[in-house]
Amino acid sequence: MSTAPTLAIRDATKRFGAVLALDSVSLEVSAGTVLALLGDNGAGKSTLIKCISGVHRLDSGTIEVDGAPVQMTNPAVARAAGIETVYQDLALFDNLDTTANFFAGREEAAPAWLPRGLRWMRGKQMAAHSAEVVGRLKINLPARTASVGMMSGGQRQAIAVARSAAFASRVVILDEPTAALGLRESRQVLDLILRLRDEGCAVIVISHAMDHVMEIADHAVVMRRGRVVGEATPEPENRARIVSLIVGGEDSLSQRSDP
Amino acid sequence: MLEPDQIAASTRDAVRAPADSAARPAGTVRLVGLVLTLLRLGPLLILVVLIAVLSNLSPVFFTPQNLGNVLTQCAAIAILAIGQLLVILTRGIDLSVGSTLALSAVVGALVYAETASGFATILAMLLTGALVGAVNGFGYVYGRLPHPFIVTLATLSIARGLALGLSGGQPISGMPDIVTSIGGGAATWLAPWFPNAAFLVAAVAILVTVLLRGLVWGRWIYAVGGSPEGARRVGIPRSRVLVSVYVLSGLLAGVAAIVTSGRLNAGSPTFGQLAELDAIAAVVIGGASFLGGRGHVGNALIGAIMIGVIRNGMNLLNVEAFLQLIVIGVVIVIAVESDVIRGALEARFRVLKAASA
Numbered sequence: 001m002s003t004a005p006t007l008a009i010r011d012a013t014k015r016f017g018a019v020l021a022l023d024s025v026s027l028e029v030s031a032g033t034v035l036a037l038l039g040d041n042g043a044g045k046s047t048l049i050k051c052i053s054g055v056h057r058l059d060s061g062t063i064e065v066d067g068a069p070v071q072m073t074n075p076a077v078a079r080a081a082g083i084e085t086v087y088q089d090l091a092l093f094d095n096l097d098t099t100a101n102f103f104a105g106r107e108e109a110a111p112a113w114l115p116r117g118l119r120w121m122r123g124k125q126m127a128a129h130s131a132e133v134v135g136r137l138k139i140n141l142p143a144r145t146a147s148v149g150m151m152s153g154g155q156r157q158a159i160a161v162a163r164s165a166a167f168a169s170r171v172v173i174l175d176e177p178t179a180a181l182g183l184r185e186s187r188q189v190l191d192l193i194l195r196l197r198d199e200g201c202a203v204i205v206i207s208h209a210m211d212h213v214m215e216i217a218d219h220a221v222v223m224r225r226g227r228v229v230g231e232a233t234p235e236p237e238n239r240a241r242i243v244s245l246i247v248g249g250e251d252s253l254s255q256r257s258d259p
Numbered sequence: 260m261l262e263p264d265q266i267a268a269s270t271r272d273a274v275r276a277p278a279d280s281a282a283r284p285a286g287t288v289r290l291v292g293l294v295l296t297l298l299r300l301g302p303l304l305i306l307v308v309l310i311a312v313l314s315n316l317s318p319v320f321f322t323p324q325n326l327g328n329v330l331t332q333c334a335a336i337a338i339l340a341i342g343q344l345l346v347i348l349t350r351g352i353d354l355s356v357g358s359t360l361a362l363s364a365v366v367g368a369l370v371y372a373e374t375a376s377g378f379a380t381i382l383a384m385l386l387t388g389a390l391v392g393a394v395n396g397f398g399y400v401y402g403r404l405p406h407p408f409i410v411t412l413a414t415l416s417i418a419r420g421l422a423l424g425l426s427g428g429q430p431i432s433g434m435p436d437i438v439t440s441i442g443g444g445a446a447t448w449l450a451p452w453f454p455n456a457a458f459l460v461a462a463v464a465i466l467v468t469v470l471l472r473g474l475v476w477g478r479w480i481y482a483v484g485g486s487p488e489g490a491r492r493v494g495i496p497r498s499r500v501l502v503s504v505y506v507l508s509g510l511l512a513g514v515a516a517i518v519t520s521g522r523l524n525a526g527s528p529t530f531g532q533l534a535e536l537d538a539i540a541a542v543v544i545g546g547a548s549f550l551g552g553r554g555h556v557g558n559a560l561i562g563a564i565m566i567g568v569i570r571n572g573m574n575l576l577n578v579e580a581f582l583q584l585i586v587i588g589v590v591i592v593i594a595v596e597s598d599v600i601r602g603a604l605e606a607r608f609r610v611l612k613a614a615s616a
Contacts, residue, residue: 055492075492075493075494076494079494087492089488090489091486091488091489091492091493092486092489093481093482093485093486093489093490093552094485094486094552095481095484095485095551095552095553096478096481096482096485100478100481100482104478104482104489104490104493104495105482105490105493105494105495106493106494107475107478109474109475116475117474117475117476117479117496118474118475118476119474119475120473120474120475121473121474121475121478149605150605150608
């Protein structure tokens, strides 16, 4: 199993005007593992995932998927490469039901010779497929015909995660997946992330909840001011070191690879 | 009917619900669900009650002849309202449709005077409407305006001005037979009182329903209204969807121009004054959400018929004109308020469901 990592970022650099948002960031994620991306606010985590998911373009550096470099010019390219992102605000459609949310922007429809917008939607087929995904991921949802706006925060989060899971063939990126959730709802989402991992996805999770990171991540990368300042295996004995890396304590200075 | 103490009990439940989690909320969830269903069916129920009451108060109201009148009067508003619905579904508004109707009618009358061709007249009316709609759509999206209110307000003024200028301020009489037949004729083969325009409304309603329910584009219209930013992130061509709804709204204003100018056998620059407000009112009264993303063609139709029935009924009952305006205004407020209450209840429903889960 010495194949290329599912997703590899090499020397990623991104500037917004005078601000250096990403400074030669490199990281790798393998299939069937969870990478926690840690760091204080403004560390560059969100910029990094936006570059991976095609919302921003890198100024320099490469993104490799299964060893092959991919130019992430827009969100569609990233999705075509099997990378799905769950944003903090979920990007759900409250007025639509679960199935419609799953397939938003990629509705199953026919005939194929018509432009996409003019095709006739295959409602039953989409309903069956979304039922299949919901069943596979063991998500607990009310009737799939209910509009998503009527659902609880945890259910909405589950739908957003499941929507990504349904279509991601390689990488799922989650930005603060449990930030807005209660204890029980967080539990459900964490279980869902572990199930994604078990299905062979490479998972990147941004989180401030150290307990969650300790539990689900196989590996943790800490960022500060646009750089990767340290890496660690999230185990209880490393916890203090990880926290000091995040806040920029003494320990982190010695971790820097460059002066 | 709930007895007063039952109501009191269910209110107590609602207050207590978040505290004791398991058993109590189930009943409250049902109650809130019931109220939500009533709110959803509200406009139709009100329309039925309204028709029943007017039939009792006026011996003339429920006669075939008068119902034919109501349908004729509703037809143009209904078509405009269906176009307005598409725009409102995307969180927009189209203030220009009344003026567009007038401009289309005037252009149609001029083309007919020039060519004497029914086909060319209808084509000119439809194209004029679609063109104004395209100005609205492109102006809004590619002018990166914060809201379509301003651009459609501008075209409201421009289209009316063009209609007045082109016609010299006077009605231009004369419309081809096909237009007068659609707008003013009756389906004698069916019933002498049944207006042809009702078939046109039905055709428009069916086509737009097919678009909204069957086609991917229709789903995208709802998606853009539900979450404009989400639509962009999932790769829906948001700008094109937005432009399309304004073009369709303008096109339907051209269709409404066929009805109005056919009924009056003329194209006049004074057609459709304040019709945009009737159209918006119809959509909202009919139960579509003014906040976008929710509603269907049935809402626009029910709203248009309700406005027509209220006007017709009050005319029959000799209610003074100023009271009609007040009544319609009050109905609009009630409709919008029930939309707000629906939103609040849905949030409440969500909390209760989470508590009882």
